[in-house]
Amino acid sequence: MNKTNTSNLSRRDFLKVTGAGLGGLMVAASAAGQAHAASGEGLPLPEQWALLYDATKCSGCRECEKACKRYNNLPEEDVEDLSGNTFTLIKLYQSEDGSEKSFRKYQCMHCVDPACAASCPVSALHKLENGPVVYDSYKCIGCRYCMQACAFGVPRYDWSLAYPFIRKCEMCYHRETGPACAEICPKQALIFGKRGDLLEIAKLRIAVNPGKYYEDRVYGEFEGGGTSVLILSGVPFEAIGLPALDHQPLPDRTQWALNIVPVIFFGVGGVMHAIYEATRRKARKQAEEA
Amino acid sequence: MASITFPIIKKKVSIGAVILMALAALGVFAAFFRWIDGFSQVSNLSDSRPWGLWISFDLLVGVPISAGAFILAATVHIFHIEKYKPILRPALLTGFLGYLLVIIALLVDLGQPQRIWHMLIYRNLHSPLFEVGMCVMTYTAVLFLEFSPPVLEKLGWTGLLQAVKKISIPVVILGVTLSTMHQSSLGSLFLIVPFKMHPLWYTPLLPLLFLVSAIAVGFGMVIFECTLSHQVMGGEVRKDIFQGLAKGMLATLSVLLAVKLGDLIYAGELGLLLDGSLQSKLFILENLVGIILPIAILLVPKLRRSVRWIFRAGMLTLIGLILYRLNIGLVSMAGAPYLPSWMELSVTVGLFSAGILVFGLALKHLPLEEGECAHGD
Ligand code: SF4
Ligand code: SF4
Ligand code: SF4
Numbered sequence: 001m002n003k004t005n006t007s008n009l010s011r012r013d014f015l016k017v018t019g020a021g022l023g024g025l026m027v028a029a030s031a032a033g034q035a036h037a038a039s040g041e042g043l044p045l046p047e048q049w050a051l052l053y054d055a056t057k058c059s060g061c062r063e064c065e066k067a068c069k070r071y072n073n074l075p076e077e078d079v080e081d082l083s084g085n086t087f088t089l090i091k092l093y094q095s096e097d098g099s100e101k102s103f104r105k106y107q108c109m110h111c112v113d114p115a116c117a118a119s120c121p122v123s124a125l126h127k128l129e130n131g132p133v134v135y136d137s138y139k140c141i142g143c144r145y146c147m148q149a150c151a152f153g154v155p156r157y158d159w160s161l162a163y164p165f166i167r168k169c170e171m172c173y174h175r176e177t178g179p180a181c182a183e184i185c186p187k188q189a190l191i192f193g194k195r196g197d198l199l200e201i202a203k204l205r206i207a208v209n210p211g212k213y214y215e216d217r218v219y220g221e222f223e224g225g226g227t228s229v230l231i232l233s234g235v236p237f238e239a240i241g242l243p244a245l246d247h248q249p250l251p252d253r254t255q256w257a258l259n260i261v262p263v264i265f266f267g268v269g270g271v272m273h274a275i276y277e278a279t280r281r282k283a284r285k286q287a288e289e290a
Numbered sequence: 291m292a293s294i295t296f297p298i299i300k301k302k303v304s305i306g307a308v309i310l311m312a313l314a315a316l317g318v319f320a321a322f323f324r325w326i327d328g329f330s331q332v333s334n335l336s337d338s339r340p341w342g343l344w345i346s347f348d349l350l351v352g353v354p355i356s357a358g359a360f361i362l363a364a365t366v367h368i369f370h371i372e373k374y375k376p377i378l379r380p381a382l383l384t385g386f387l388g389y390l391l392v393i394i395a396l397l398v399d400l401g402q403p404q405r406i407w408h409m410l411i412y413r414n415l416h417s418p419l420f421e422v423g424m425c426v427m428t429y430t431a432v433l434f435l436e437f438s439p440p441v442l443e444k445l446g447w448t449g450l451l452q453a454v455k456k457i458s459i460p461v462v463i464l465g466v467t468l469s470t471m472h473q474s475s476l477g478s479l480f481l482i483v484p485f486k487m488h489p490l491w492y493t494p495l496l497p498l499l500f501l502v503s504a505i506a507v508g509f510g511m512v513i514f515e516c517t518l519s520h521q522v523m524g525g526e527v528r529k530d531i532f533q534g535l536a537k538g539m540l541a542t543l544s545v546l547l548a549v550k551l552g553d554l555i556y557a558g559e560l561g562l563l564l565d566g567s568l569q570s571k572l573f574i575l576e577n578l579v580g581i582i583l584p585i586a587i588l589l590v591p592k593l594r595r596s597v598r599w600i601f602r603a604g605m606l607t608l609i610g611l612i613l614y615r616l617n618i619g620l621v622s623m624a625g626a627p628y629l630p631s632w633m634e635l636s637v638t639v640g641l642f643s644a645g646i647l648v649f650g651l652a653l654k655h656l657p658l659e660e661g662e663c664a665h666g667d
Binding site: 081083121122123140142161245251258268276279282 | 463
């Protein structure tokens with residue numbers, strides 16, 4: 001995975017070089033891209049709602065799953081992945097020789113700069129001022145671009161329906177005491193709080209237990225521009241299904257292309273008009289000469 | 291051609307047309323089931339394959355094969371190269387039909403098709419899909435305007451015809467602009483999935499590759515249409531037109547090859563070509579068939595002058611584009627194994643059959659060949 005990352009980076013640099021040649025289009029684009037990343041955040045990031053999941057503390061009791069089902073009125077079902085009726089799921093990872101074992105809680109990561117919200121053509125998905133990424137079903141047209149765009153494979157569909165809606169964790173945003181799953185966890189493996197505080201707690205745990213946590217770092221502090229669900233793990237993040245993202249927010253990769261849209265609109269339009277005038281004169285001259 | 295006589299309407303219909311009608315009817319049937327019965331009963335789509343054949347073929351192929359319309363409209367009305375005038379109307383018609391098919395396909399694919407107009411009120415300027423949607427809708431209207439003169443002529447509505455002709459140049463320019471925008475932003479759709487897409491296909495240059503490959507296949511489709519309408523209508527083959535189109539296609543394909551190759555070399559990914567995986571083989575196939583072979587054919591001066599070889603090169607370019615877009619939509623993306631269900635296939639095949647039928651009917655009944663096309667001066 002690391003190899004792919006570096007090659008992607010170098011490709012972006014290549015693009016910047018080409019872009020400079022194209023009259024600084026890219027400079028304008030990346031400036032606007034940063035503006036986009038900075039906007040749309042209500043509360044300062046450390047103040048926003050967040051969850052910290054410490055896989056080394058999780059006993060796999062699945063109380064969190066049940067609490068989620070109860071609170072969201074979801075039917076019990078036996079599934080191996082998140083589904084239209086399962087917004088969170090505990091899975092057990094075991095290495096082949098059985099020496100390494102870890103649970104992992106799957107759910108929406110409530111990205112700081114969510115790819116799902118950037119992709120949705122009708123803004124049905126959006127990030128609330130205080131952090132949760134939520135869904136307005138009444139806007140959704142069902143294009144499923146959000147499912148395609150999310151790097152964590154979170155948005156789900158009820159495929160048995162003819163007119164389904166997107167289904168995913170919304171961090172119990174309308175619940176005053178925060179997510180139901182965190183409230184019930186008996187092991188403090190899942191705690192709810194402000195993102196800044198949780199990061200501090202996570203780093204403290206790392207500092208107190210050197211060597212216990214994978215790479216001595218918190219997953220989600222920077223990955224894909226950061227997430228509001230932070231994860232500590234004793235086994236490699238990839239092993240428990242966390243994708244190796246670099247630090248660039250995913251929507252940024254699209255933003256440059258969108259930023260040059262007005263340039264294309266007026267540029268192509270203008271060039272076409274100029275060619276029209278030039279060739280018309282030529283065509284007339286030829287007609288007169290003939 | 292063999293034909294069947296229908297006693298009720300007392301008309302002869304060719305076997306080919308009967309087959310196309312049957313396929314179109316099957317497509318309508320399958321689409322109907324999708325709308326009343328749910329996705330899992332009809333399709334093989336799933337949470338890890340949210341986009342299947344309908345997006346990868348109907349949208350990602352349907353849009354570029356309609357690119358001939360904007361290329362020829364620009365050539366004739368903006369560059370004033372009059373030689374291509376006789377083939378402009380058929381190209382505009384295929385373009386218009388193509389976009390109609392894309393919109394119908396989207397109505398099948400969308401989970402809430404009745405809300406397609408929501409894009410107009412809940413705009414998200416950060417979404418490339420929003421841009422694609424808006425451009426496709428607007429450009430379909432533009433194509434309708436561009437193509438309307440022969441219909442208005444036939445109806446004898448001269449007043450309206452004059453009005454349409456008056457605004458024709460701005461409309462043509464708008465069409466070229468919108469096409470540049472959405473042909474490329476179809477590629478931008480995939481910029482956001484760098485970690486899901488195979489590195490052979492993922493590149494920040496996707497929008498450029500989508501635009502250039504659309505222009506190449508635009509030429510290829512015009513070559514195909516000319517051959518087809520020539521066979522339906524008879525008449526003389528305009529060799530100079532074919533050769534001009536071949537030149538355009540050769541130039542575009544060369545640019546495409548250079549960009550693709552340069553990008554792979556720059557990213558240091560050439561090695562991936564030889565890793566023996568299914569993906570690398572399909573990638574090689576797509577480029578061999580759709581870019582390298584047609585370039586090789588058209589580089590031979592003798593073949594470049596032959597209408598038959600130009601047609602073959604055009605067909606290869608078309609096949610190559612279909613492979614490219616299917617690879618992007620289905621092969622390059624990580625996810626569960628997926629093959630379209632027969633119902634999904636029926637919708638796609640049915641839509642394109644209906645398109646060919648309508649094109650054939652229009653060739654016979656509309657003044658596509660003679661007369662002035664929409665032209666302001
Ligand atoms: S994890 Fe996926 S669904 Fe959740 S906010 Fe991030 S991009 Fe959206
Ligand atoms: S499926 Fe709905 S929520 Fe997801 S991107 Fe499309 S319109 Fe937005
Ligand atoms: S409730 Fe806590 S300990 Fe139990 S499975 Fe969920 S996170 Fe793990």
